Amino acid sequence: MDAVSNPYSPGAGTKPPELAGRDDIRKRVSVCIERLKRGRHDKSILMVGLRGVGKTVLLDQMRQDAEAAGAHTVRIEAPEDRSLPAILAPQLRIALLRLSRIEKAKDHAINALRALAGFVGALKVNFGDIEVGIDAEALPGLADNGDLESDLGALLAEAGTAAQKAETALVIFIDEMQYIEETQFGALISALHLCSQKGLPISLIGAGLPQLLARAGNAKSYAERLFDFPMIGALDSNAAARAITKPAQDEGVVYDDQAVAKIVQHTHGYPYFLQEWGKHSWDTAQESPITSADVDNATQTALAALDESFFRVRLDRLTPSEKKYLRAMAALGPGPHRSGDIADQLGTKVQSVAPTRSSLISKGMIWSPNHGDTAFTVPLFDEFMIRIMPKN
Template sequence: MDPRRNPYVPTAGAQPPELAGRSSFLIQAEIALDRALAGRYAKSFIAVGLRGVGKTVLLNRVAELAERRSFRFAMIEAHEDKRLAALLAPQLRRMTLELSRLGPLTGPMKRLGGVLKSFVSSVKVTVGDIELGIEVPPETGSADSGDLEADLPELFLALGKAAQDRGSGIAVIIDELQYMEERELSALIMALHRTSQSSLPVVLVAAGLPQLVGKIGKSKSYAERLFDFPPIGPLDPPDAERALAEPAREQGVDYTEEALARILALTKGYPYFLQEWGSQAWNAAQASPITATVVDRATEQAIESLDRSFFRVRLDRLTPVQKRYMRAMAELGPGPHRSGDIASMLGRKVTAVGPLRGELIAKGMIYSPSHGDTAFTVPLFDEFMRRAMPFEPG
């Protein structure tokens, strides 16, 4: 069929044509934003799930919800090699400028400008001159110690009070939160704790891999009470079928029941894979309905596309030794697997491969769903690894 009418979007973070099965998460976000804006306690939340479940898509939708409510929002993606202060400072500057334009200068706005200048100076981050329309000197003694755990809460308090003064709110939206260092997570948690205690209109909505829950709990024991951690997983069969069939139906194209069942079995309900298989099936079909035979032809193209993009980009981040560990895991199947079984496949002791396992967890390639277990953070990665490289027994 005409590829120009293909409704599917197999692209990381892109809004799918049919966002099925995520209404509870979005309702939770709307409630938190509305409560914060009304001056009521709003519990921040951090979505956790594997790759390909659509966490980034949901964060983008939350940003839209925040914007509709006149929130000032920061959209940040954490990185292994970039620190939180460097990511936050430009966003905080922009939000301060936006708040300053909402009305005449007031005490809370003056203080925010001074605290922000102190913070930027102390963390030695270059974000350009902080222009608020008037001269605002740095506020000496506030957020200028160089200790993020001390400074970030002071800055968030000033930001929250300025937003409250303007009748606005602040939404801090962070993707890939698992890449933050423990001390940075601690500072962020402390900042949100301070603003929540004062019922200021500041909300954190973040997303990350499953290991994030334990990492946050280790950073601050009270974090599990401060945040909700909604799990984002594969879609259940009715929602997966709707995400696949509805976009085609809007174009006047149907699937046979057998074709839908075939794709749901291959993708296991993961939204990114549904988009990939739907896109390839559309391009492979000559006319409606899309049949199981068409899906079989499309599967080869879908796997080839995933191998050279979705999967390959992650494999290429690994060292040869790390790839060998992942290949040993793949030989055991989809997982999770006992750490001892993986070590045995490599012909080594568990203690000897422990640091290697830790490196892969830090890179977001694997996680520990329970003590002593190891699983891939990328669905179907075991199948890819078996296609990508031979296994070399230990």
């Protein structure tokens, strides 16, 4: 098969050729944004799911959908080592400059830029990583108290007013939200709550690992009333099959039914893994149709590619004790597992490994579906740990 024509695209946040099985959530977000544009309230949306389910791809597609519908957007990713004000301020500046070009929103957008100037100036003391030039003079008393919660609320209220005057919506898209520090997350929730109370067309569409739901609740008790938390999971068998077969059909190539069934079985329907198996099955096959034997041959190369990239990049961030903890988890299967069972597997007490567990949660490697339970955030990581560390 021609490698140049291979339609599959495994990669971090790379859009697959067929975004199968996600129409409902895209529609939900589109309705939310359209309601805001018409002056009607709707909840913000925080998507939660494991690694490899396509949250980043969805977030970017939703942003494209929003902009195509006339909304103004901000897109940021929350890294582990930067503050929310530092990553939000530069992108919000760009959105406000665009709003300032709309005549009926111009004055309000300029006011929002002046609020942003005050916001940045006041918070530089506490958040030294803020680096942004503002083309406006700060207005004393506007978003410049030096308190993140009150200043962010004032800032977003000004931005929301500008969007309202422009008869549009301002939508903030944030990826990897589980890395936002709790007090900063609380300030963001409080600011959005204020905008909702004022009836302003500003919303947050976010994505993060499953622990995001608990983090939101810890940050502000009313978060569940402000957000919907749709779970983004593996694709069902029909959608997974479509994600594999449709891109090939577009290139004039077909799969036999058994080949498709094997790919769905190996990948468990996770979108990233579907792209890996599709890519390697295509490269392995000599001609159409792609057969079950082709998939068998591709499985080893697909696993090797995952081990050296998708899985390895996460393993290399871990300490020896953290790797040992995950290997003990893996010995018990995909999970979730009781913390006591993992400790027993390690031959120690729960209290002794509690710091290791907390560190792995902070690094986004595991999460707690229920009190005392522990699960991997990366699908199939248990199988990888057994391959990479055959002996516990």
